[in-house]
Amino acid sequence: MKEKGQALIILIVAVALTLSVLTASLLASISQARASSTSRLGQKVYYAAESGAEYGLLKSLRNPGSCTGSDTLNQDSVSVTITYNSAGTSxxxxxxxxxxxxxxxxxxxNSYTPSQIFTTCCWSEIP
Structure with a gap:
């Protein structure tokens, strides 16, 4: 007669263990989804910055004398600011x-060589 409640206790422990495993896997999935979303957004912002740099190079190529000021672009809800500064002949x-x-x-x-050839140098991401 002392063994009547054992099945109920085993069932409760099994249900609790199952719920714990399901909760842990759900939290891991949510964490992975957030990390993936942040990674995709980071790539999107990086490529927008690269597009801005290419825009700046094109502007420098088309108008060699203008290496001052800034431009602002909006690309798919990413704000891009391009600044131009002279550094010697570059x-x-x-x-x-x-x-x-x-x-x-x-x-x-970027710069022009003495024979008026447009050159670029030192393309890099600034941390």
């Missing part, structure tokens, strides 16, 4: 893209 283009507290910066230098 023009430094810095593109900064932001969305949802994610910031990416790309810096590239």
């Amino acid at each position: 023009c430094v283009v810095t593109s900064e893209a932001t969305q949802n507290n994610i910031l990416k910066k790309i810096r590239v230098e």
